[in-house]
Amino acid sequence: MDRRIPVDDRTGRRIVPETARRADRPAPRYGTRPTMKDVAARAGVGLKTVSRVVNGEPGVTPDTERRVQEAIGALGFRRNDSARVLRKGRTASIGLILEDLADPFYGPLSRAVEEVARAHGALLINGSSAEDPEREQELALALCARRVDGLVVIPAGDDHRYLEPEIKAGVATVFVDRPAGHIAADVVLSDNFGGARDGVAHLIAHGHRRIGFIGDMPRIHTAAERLRGYRAAMEDAGIAVEDSWMSLGATDPGRVRPAAEAMLSGPAPVTAVFSANNRVTVTVIRVLAEQPRRVALVGFDDIELADLLQPGVTVVAQDAAALGRTAAERLFRQLDGTLVAPERIELPTRLITRGSGELPPAE
């Protein structure tokens, strides 16, 4: 390592001053930016003429336009959209509230929303609720205060009456992944019930009867629906579910690991596990790898590299990007005024078999 470069001992960072000096920057005040008035003065025209040029409106002589453009360039003018927004009403921006952008499920969803927004000339403001209802509300209302045109919400809470005045005032709103609580609103969901039921039925079809279920906290809609799917599949097969086969709670390894280990021990352990979301699946895979017997696994949500593990991980995949795209399209249709009554749209899931779900019961 080049020891001439100073290194911060605590963080290990190397700190190098850039050779060039920062451009002689004035105090960061907005007053320092030129306005249309400044451009008008310099070009010797009226304010409205500058506005016409900046917005590409017709009715300006080529010569006048040239003078205005010259002034814009010389002054480094850039239209202040804050002012424009105030006058025009629409902000051409929408908000997306999700749980955590660092979760691989939400990245593609957010990107899909962004693409639809972009196609409609709108920017996207992202906010992470961290699964905290209060933070969700705080974020949603802050976005409304910024006068976003619409809101796509992956709810953390289960009561959204706080949004009623906003919706009445014209803020388009679509809920995704989980339904809204106590208000009528558009909702876009995956078929959590059907997907889980199919996944569990798949394990049953491969000879399993003692099947464990590990899921998220029961107050979360998707977790409850997936549990319902599990119960339905078991009931369809005439299997009486034992309480010790089901475990719902936080999705962190500290909770999931002992839960999985408990089901896999004792006199009559489960021979298969249905893990009800991506984070649970990752931990369950780790636990199963340590087991002496082969235990079958089907997970809800696809995970990267699932096909390269041995065995490959069979999953019930949902299409995160399609959820985002569908919700955003619906949002802009609300803004167009095309829509009337709120709807609940359910997207299908897909069972992808890769090996872990096709293992027969051990013994």
Add this chain to the structure above:
Amino acid sequence: MDRRIPVDDRTGRRIVPETARRADRPAPRYGTRPTMKDVAARAGVGLKTVSRVVNGEPGVTPDTERRVQEAIGALGFRRNDSARVLRKGRTASIGLILEDLADPFYGPLSRAVEEVARAHGALLINGSSAEDPEREQELALALCARRVDGLVVIPAGDDHRYLEPEIKAGVATVFVDRPAGHIAADVVLSDNFGGARDGVAHLIAHGHRRIGFIGDMPRIHTAAERLRGYRAAMEDAGIAVEDSWMSLGATDPGRVRPAAEAMLSGPAPVTAVFSANNRVTVTVIRVLAEQPRRVALVGFDDIELADLLQPGVTVVAQDAAALGRTAAERLFRQLDGTLVAPERIELPTRLITRGSGELPPAE
């Protein structure tokens, strides 16, 4: 499946009308929202008094405050931050331009930026450049027009002179992951050169001499730096690198797969591969799994489940969240006026050995 529910044949979606009707929503015009003026009229006070109550400023009698609060509640008033922003100057929002939010590298980075922004009371607007310099510029300037207080940029292009007027006008700017082009600005990078050199040296230490390098397009700074690290390690070991061992280009499987296969075939194939980013690594893992001989692998960037593959994947990990956090903190220090000259901050990488990088050469 419940066949009473209508299903869209093309998409497989189920469409269910929500039972409750959408609240009798007026046309989505902002004029319909109550303003401070309306609140003042209803409460029988002046505009400024409403402003005081809304902003929690002192100097209002409890009785007056009560009347104002009542009017706010009855009218469903919410302060219009667009107007506030126009008057105050700062928007309390920052922009983040990255390549693609759907890439697992950027999710944690974005989340880290968001957390710092939140701590400073600011919202975050995300934009994906899709690795297109024009789109990066378009996004950056759109954000400046919205008067974001600052910009965190993971650049797609290599010329950022277009930002000079904005920076001069007071828009705080920090570049991350790749340096700025042709302007002096704060930059936060990983130690791409050192990390790659260490990773390749690790392979050499395990007996390899014929080592392949597969990376991103050479115009991308990180790709060039990592290649430089590869060359340095090889040179340090006195190994003459053959052209056929190096392959730079797009990171999609369609390009990476044949590149990897080419190095692994012929009379003198490589015995180890250094894959220079997460997406390349994923494809290389797939190719190596199909090889008759064991080929060693070290990848730049960590990937989820890398420890569960057989063998586990040895990687040079960078800390995406730390990159984002460091950049955002730097941004707010610029806004505080604490900073003077632009700096280049380099974060260390970390070699994580899991098996694939410790395989000896085959034969």
Add this chain to the structure above:
DNA sequence: CTGAAAGCGCTTACAG
């Protein structure tokens, strides 16, 4: 083709 006046919904700087 061009521009002066009013106004979007707030905050600022004052005055009472």
Add this chain to the structure above:
DNA sequence: CTGAAAGCGCTTACAG
């Protein structure tokens, strides 16, 4: 403790 006036930087609705 309270409020009227001016202004942030644009667009709208007019008039010339």
